[in-house]
Every structure is written in C-alpha cells, then in structure tokens.
Amino acid sequence: MSSVKRLSEFPRPSVAVDIAVLTVAPAQATLADVGELSVLVLRPDHELRGVLPGRFIRERQTIAETVKEVLETKARLDPGDAVPRLLRVFDDPDRDERGWTLSIAHALALPADRLWASAADIVPVDRSGDLVTGEQLGYDHNEIVREAVTVMRDRYETAPDPYDLVEEPFTLSELRRVHEAVLGARLRKDTFNRRMADHLDEARDEAGRTSVRQSVGRPARLYVKRPDRSYTDTRWRLPRADGSS
Amino acid sequence: MSSVKRLSEFPRPSVAVDIAVLTVAPAQATLADVGELSVLVLRPDHELRGVLPGRFIRERQTIAETVKEVLETKARLDPGDAVPRLLRVFDDPDRDERGWTLSIAHALALPADRLWASAADIVPVDRSGDLVTGEQLGYDHNEIVREAVTVMRDRYETAPDPYDLVEEPFTLSELRRVHEAVLGARLRKDTFNRRMADHLDEARDEAGRTSVRQSVGRPARLYVKRPDRSYTDTRWRLPRADGSS
DNA sequence: TTAATAGTGTCTATAAGACAATATATA
DNA sequence: TATATATTGTCTTATAGACACTATTAA
Numbered sequence: 001m002s003s004v005k006r007l008s009e010f011p012r013p014s015v016a017v018d019i020a021v022l023t024v025a026p027a028q029a030t031l032a033d034v035g036e037l038s039v040l041v042l043r044p045d046h047e048l049r050g051v052l053p054g055r056f057i058r059e060r061q062t063i064a065e066t067v068k069e070v071l072e073t074k075a076r077l078d079p080g081d082a083v084p085r086l087l088r089v090f091d092d093p094d095r096d097e098r099g100w101t102l103s104i105a106h107a108l109a110l111p112a113d114r115l116w117a118s119a120a121d122i123v124p125v126d127r128s129g130d131l132v133t134g135e136q137l138g139y140d141h142n143e144i145v146r147e148a149v150t151v152m153r154d155r156y157e158t159a160p161d162p163y164d165l166v167e168e169p170f171t172l173s174e175l176r177r178v179h180e181a182v183l184g185a186r187l188r189k190d191t192f193n194r195r196m197a198d199h200l201d202e203a204r205d206e207a208g209r210t211s212v213r214q215s216v217g218r219p220a221r222l223y224v225k226r227p228d229r230s231y232t233d234t235r236w237r238l239p240r241a242d243g244s245s
Numbered sequence: 246m247s248s249v250k251r252l253s254e255f256p257r258p259s260v261a262v263d264i265a266v267l268t269v270a271p272a273q274a275t276l277a278d279v280g281e282l283s284v285l286v287l288r289p290d291h292e293l294r295g296v297l298p299g300r301f302i303r304e305r306q307t308i309a310e311t312v313k314e315v316l317e318t319k320a321r322l323d324p325g326d327a328v329p330r331l332l333r334v335f336d337d338p339d340r341d342e343r344g345w346t347l348s349i350a351h352a353l354a355l356p357a358d359r360l361w362a363s364a365a366d367i368v369p370v371d372r373s374g375d376l377v378t379g380e381q382l383g384y385d386h387n388e389i390v391r392e393a394v395t396v397m398r399d400r401y402e403t404a405p406d407p408y409d410l411v412e413e414p415f416t417l418s419e420l421r422r423v424h425e426a427v428l429g430a431r432l433r434k435d436t437f438n439r440r441m442a443d444h445l446d447e448a449r450d451e452a453g454r455t456s457v458r459q460s461v462g463r464p465a466r467l468y469v470k471r472p473d474r475s476y477t478d479t480r481w482r483l484p485r486a487d488g489s490s
Numbered sequence: 491t492t493a494a495t496a497g498t499g500t501c502t503a504t505a506a507g508a509c510a511a512t513a514t515a516t517a
Numbered sequence: 518t519a520t521a522t523a524t525t526g527t528c529t530t531a532t533a534g535a536c537a538c539t540a541t542t543a544a
Contacts, residue, residue: 010301012257015347056255059345060338086333089349093305100304102260104334185485191534217495218541436507462522463514497540513524
C-alpha cells in the first residue's frame with residue numbers, strides 16, 4: 001500500500017465472490033426425524049459442472065452488496081437479513097483456467113422454505129462436507145463447501161443457532177432439531193436444554209402466547225436468543241490475578 | 246464464476262495484502278514485569294503517516310508468498326515459519342483515494358528479537374487495540390490493527406501460545422509471561438499451569454536437560470506444545486445421544 | 491387412560507478457582 | 518540459612534453428563 005506509482009501500473013486480478021448457501025433440508029429416509037445439512041448448487045446452461053452462486057465484483061460495490069445481489073439474480077432468492085460470513089480467499093493461480101482470479105468465498109445459511117423458490121439444486125452434504133452425490137463442482141467449489149460446512153458445524157457446537165436458521169420465537173425442540181441436522185447427530189434433550197438455557201430468554205409469539213402446542217403433547221415454551229455478550233462467552237477464559245479486569 | 250465472457254471485460258480492483266505484525270516487546274516501566282503487545286509500523290519517506298507493511302499482489306503469486314516477500318523486502322525481517330492469519334478483506338470503496346483497492350488483511354506474530362533488525366517502529370497497543378501513542382495510520386490500518394489484536398487476544402485465552410511467540414521448549418513461567426503480555430493482565434500461576442498442562446508435553450532442551458534454571462530459585466521443567474487435536478478442543482461440544490459419534 | 495411431547499430433580503464425575511504448603515535451586 | 522522461584526495438595530464451588538421422574542396436553 002505504500003507505493004507512489006499509479007495503481008494502473010500494477011496487474012490486477014479478477015476478483016469473484018462465491019457463496020456456499022447452506023440450509024437444513026427436511027428429513028429424508030435417513031436418520032429418522034433429523035433434517036439434512038445441504039448446499040445450494042447452480043447448474044447454468046453453459047457450464048459442464050455445477051457451481052456455487054458467485055460473480056466478479058464491480059467497482060464501488062462492497063463485497064456484502066455483491067453477495068446480496070448474486071443471491072437475488074443468480075440464485076433467485078431473497079437473503080433477507082442473513083449475514084454472509086467470510087471463509088477465506090481462494091488464490092491458487094491455477095484455480096481458473098481462464099486467467100488470474102481470486103475468490104472471496106463466503107458461507108451463508110437460510111431456512112429451507114426460502115430456497116424452494118430458487119431454480120437451484122439443494123444437495124445434502126456428508127460428515128466430511130462433501131456432497132452426498134459425490135458430484136464434482138466447477139473450479140475449487142467443492143473445497144469451499146467443505147470449509148463452509150466445517151465452520152458452520154463448529155459454530156453450532158458453541159452457540160444456539162448462530163446462523164439464524166430458526167425463526168424466533170422457537171421452542172427448545174425446534175432449536176435442537178436444527179442443531180441435530182447441522183451436526184448430523186442426535187443430541188441429548190436434557191443436557192442440550194440446560195446448555196442452551198444460558199443463552200436464551202423466554203419470549204412470546206405474535207399472538208402473545210408464551211408457549212405453543214403442535215398437535216399432541218405438552219405445549220413447549222417459547223424462547224429467543226439472548227443478545228450474546230460475546231462470541232467467546234462459552235469458552236474458558238484465563239484467570240486474572242487480583243482485581244485486574 | 247459462471248460467465249463465459251472474457252475475464253478482461255470486467256473491471257478489476259487493485260488487491261493489496263497488508264499485515265499487522267504483532268510482538269511482545271520487553272517490559273517498560275508499566276505493569277512491572279509484563280511485556281507489552283506491540284505492532285510493527287513502517288514510516289516510508291514518501292508517506293505522511295505510518296502504515297502496515299503491505300503491497301499489491303502480483304500475478305501467479307499466492308497470498309502466502311506475497312506476505313513472506315513483503316515482510317522480507319518492506320519490513321526487512323525474516324518471518325521464518327510464522328503463519329499469517331487472514332483477518333478479513335477490507336473493501337470500503339473510499340479506503341484509498343488513489344482508486345479502487347481491496348486489502349486482504351493478515352495478522353502474524355513474531356518474537357521481539359526477530360524484529361530489532363527491522364528499520365520499523367514497534368508501537369505498543371492498548372486494551373482496545375489502538376496504538377498507545379494515539380497515532381493515526383494511513384488508509385484503514387488502525388482498524389486492521391484493532392481487529393488483529395482482538396483476534397490474537399481471543400486465541401491466547403484458548404490455547405498455549407497459538408502464534409508461536411515462545412521458542413520450544415519453554416517453561417510454564419515463560420509461557421505465562423507471554424500470555425500476560427498479550428492479554429495485558431496478570432494471570433494466576435497455579436490455575437494457569439493446570440489449564441495449560443492438558444495442552445503440553447514434557448520436553449528436553451538441546452542439551453538434553455529436562456529442566457532449566459535461570460539464575461536463582463528452583464529450576465523449571467521444560468515443555469513443548471502438544472500437537473493439538475483440534476482448535477475446538479477446549480470449547481464445549483454438544484452431548485451426542487447414544488453412541489453416534 | 492393412554493400416548494406423546496416437554497421439562498426437572500438429582501446423583502456422579504470432573505474441572506475451575508483459590509489458598510497454602512512443599513520442593514529445589516542460588517547466594 | 519535466607520531468598521527466590523517452581524510445583525502440588527486440597528478445599529470449595531460450579532458445571533457436565535446421565536438417568537429417571539414429573540408435567541401437560543390431545544385423542
């Protein structure tokens with residue numbers, strides 16, 4: 001950043017934004033009741049292989065704006081308030097045979113019902129973050145999906161629905177089912193509830209009810225996520241000596 | 246990524262890599278024995294304000310290679326095996342008045358003794374990650390430093406010396422002093438030791454000794470970091486039901 | 491009353507945090 | 518021996534994990 005040469009004297013890469021859109025698809029035959037963590041794959045006419053939604057960035061447009069626009073125009077879905085999360089910059093010089101490109105890869109999660117309008121495929125992923133179909137995507141997009149899935153699973157160990165897949169207010173069962181789908185494992189009801197309790201507040205739904213019943217059984221109480229005091233809250237912090245901090 | 250147009254038809258940004266090089270500078274008057282977390286600042290002749298080391302990336306060069314080369318040529322220091330960590334991409338359209346630029350910002354830590362050869366300044370930072378001098382750097386580099394410091398402090402709560410500032414093998418006191426400097430607080434000796442013990446293995450130094458004495462007092466045992474089973478080890482994991490996983 | 495789902499009491503094991511004692515060196 | 522630093526015993530409190538029980542609804 002410290003050169004006095006004109007910017008135009010430097011060769012410049014093409015910079016793309018690619019987005020792994022993740023969701024929990026309703027349960028199939030597998031794993032009984034548990035939904036499946038899945039990723040949105042586009043199949044453009046002129047491409048041999050499936051790709052993630054993405055395009056090159058335009059001047060005077062931020063990355064966040066680009067993400068939103070890509071989802072709207074390429075995937076034909078409304079991202080709403082969902083926050084895209086930077087994964088990393090993919091910079092292998094040979095990642096695109098057309099020339100020198102960088103990909104600023106992002107992950108983003110959306111509730112399944114907002115993806116059905118899209119003309120894209122929703123493909124489940126396995127434990128290692130590969131597509132269950134074994135499909136090979138274009139460019140390095142399989143790797144982007146793997147990293148997106150890994151980061152997402154990691155975060156779902158630590159906090160209640162950090163990607164906002166569940167609409168508030170929700171019941172503990174709804175919350176747990178989403179976590180089970182993301183993590184790909186059944187979770188213990190009692191321990192899960194107690195863990196999450198510290199990060200939730202009781203709430204009412206639009207109708208002012210403090211609990212809901214689905215069709216049978218005891219009605220469940222409603223919760224919203226407590227505005228989290230910090231991402232690091234649930235991890236250990238080193239013990240300060242004396243009263244410092 | 247899905248266009249069939251030629252890459253050259255798209256406008257392209259200038260892409261820079263900027264690096265917050267962090268270190269623990271030896272203790273000054275403040276806080277008794279505790280070193281100070283500091284950042285390396287360049288003062289090029291032709292620039293009004295201090296800047297972080299950085300430059301535009303070149304074709305067929307990875308970001309990692311660029312980081313290494315920047316540190317060697319601009320900061321005149323040898324990064325060795327230190328791993329640069331991506332912070333995020335700074336993309337404010339107005340961040341550089343010369344034109345459209347992105348900065349792929351990284352953080353990296355090096356032991357203080359490897360920085361003295363550099364012609365750069367080593368400036369301590371305060372609790373919020375600002376330079377203690379109140380100095381304003383060029384571009385958005387103050388913000389890069391703040392984020393670098395925040396991420397680094399967060400990681401030093403969770404693991405023993407994750408940025409490899411201490412040379413192996415080390416004593417628990419050496420390790421604790423580095424953590425105190427990074428976190429800017431004194432830590433309890435006994436609890437710190439027990440916390441770290443799970444992440445350390447006993448070791449010998451070059452001379453084959455299993456402990457060292459500095460000048461006075463009981464000699465301290467030597468440790469190396471245990472190859473960590475995973476970054477998430479020290480955070481809670483949700484309880485699986487049954488035997489699944 | 492039964493089935494289904496929600497939620498809690500409580501026991502055990504483990505870990506955190508704090509205090510103080512013990513251990514091993516030099517001067 | 519006095520002093521300095523390192524390390525551990527142990528007590529208290531908090532939390533995790535597991536099991537089984539209680540609670541509240543619909544059919």
